[in-house]
Amino acid sequence: MEPANYPIYQTLNHPLLEETGVRLTVKRLDRMHPGLQGNKYYKLRYNIQEAIKQKANTVVTFGGAYSNHIHATAFACKQSGLRSIGVIRGETPLPLNPTLSDAVANGMQLHCLSRSEYREKQSPELLGALERRFGAFFLIPEGGTNALAIQGTREILTEADAAMNVIALPVGTGGTFAGIAATALPGQRVLGFSALKGDFIRKEVAQLMQAQGIRPHCDWEISTDFHFGGYARFNAELIDFLQDMRRQAQLPLDPVYTGKMMFGLWAMIREGCFPKGSRLLVLHTGGLQGVRGFNQRHGLQI
Numbered sequence: 305m306e307p308a309n310y311p312i313y314q315t316l317n318h319p320l321l322e323e324t325g326v327r328l329t330v331k332r333l334d335r336m337h338p339g340l341q342g343n344k345y346y347k348l349r350y351n352i353q354e355a356i357k358q359k360a361n362t363v364v365t366f367g368g369a370y371s372n373h374i375h376a377t378a379f380a381c382k383q384s385g386l387r388s389i390g391v392i393r394g395e396t397p398l399p400l401n402p403t404l405s406d407a408v409a410n411g412m413q414l415h416c417l418s419r420s421e422y423r424e425k426q427s428p429e430l431l432g433a434l435e436r437r438f439g440a441f442f443l444i445p446e447g448g449t450n451a452l453a454i455q456g457t458r459e460i461l462t463e464a465d466a467a468m469n470v471i472a473l474p475v476g477t478g479g480t481f482a483g484i485a486a487t488a489l490p491g492q493r494v495l496g497f498s499a500l501k502g503d504f505i506r507k508e509v510a511q512l513m514q515a516q517g518i519r520p521h522c523d524w525e526i527s528t529d530f531h532f533g534g535y536a537r538f539n540a541e542l543i544d545f546l547q548d549m550r551r552q553a554q555l556p557l558d559p560v561y562t563g564k565m566m567f568g569l570w571a572m573i574r575e576g577c578f579p580k581g582s583r584l585l586v587l588h589t590g591g592l593q594g595v596r597g598f599n600q601r602h603g604l605q606i
């Protein structure tokens with residue numbers, strides 16, 4: 305995989321930040337790579353390297369029809385000369401949505417499963433059936449989180465981020481969060497915002513970190529208050545917020561991950577959760593590819 309461009313820091317200007325004296329910088333991981341937006345670049349990097357090392361010629365992975373992970377995996381495999389198979393949850397939407405049509409344009413072969421079949425994604429029976437059909441493959445799990453992914457997400461924070469007090473990011477499977485928590489410095493506070501409904505995520509992330517031998521030196525917490533009813537759910541208030549962020553602060557966000565994180569962080573800033581002079585670093589983990597399909601599907605313009 306080609307090396308990425310250097311990430312770009314964007315300092316936000318907004319009346320709320322002036323009022324509260326909070327400094328907010330966005331690390332635009334979404335701009336690192338044209339086809340491999342955001343955290344997926346880091347999560348896939350060592351997986352692709354390992355697939356090549358194992359002399360696999362095919363990568364199989366799993367995801368929904370709007371998945372950033374599916375989109376990025378197709379691109380990464382094409383770039384590395386690997387065949388990619390995307391196992392997609394549910395019926396294929398026809399015509400293909402922008403996520404899947406990009407994936408197909410990048411050579412990904414789609415294999416759609418009903419929701420009940422898809423639930424068996426870790427079963428030896430399903431994996432065996434996939435192997436009989438597609439031959440031997442290198443497997444990357446749904447969402448892309450495994451030890452190699454976390455090895456990659458450990459590289460997101462750099463020395464340039466050492467002076468930040470708070471690091472905020474969205475949480476899906478927690479693979480990115482684990483890498484950030486592993487590398488954040490003592491005294492830094494890592495604040496995750498779950499895109500999924502429910503408190504289970506805290507335990508799951510704690511278990512993930514334990515399994516990976518990660519014992520954070522920073523303070524860490526995961527907010528579960530800003531899921532807006534669940535994964536990919538939304539309301540008018542969220543859409544208004546995303547439109548405002550784009551207009552007032554020149555910051556494009558996606559409605560599934562980065563938008564909900566920013567909404568949550570914004571609420572906390574407004575409530576005075578961060579003392580004057582605090583330096584906040586927001587990780588823009590990408591997801592903008594999904595905005596096209598989201599707009600089409602819901603007749604919105606964010």
Ligand SMILES: *Cc1c(COP(=O)(O)O)cnc(C)c1O
Nearest residue numbers: 372476477478479480561590591
């Ligand atoms: C995949 C994704 C996440 C979630 O990352 P995890 O490592 O699964 O927690 C967050 N933001 C965006 C934009 C994503 O595409």
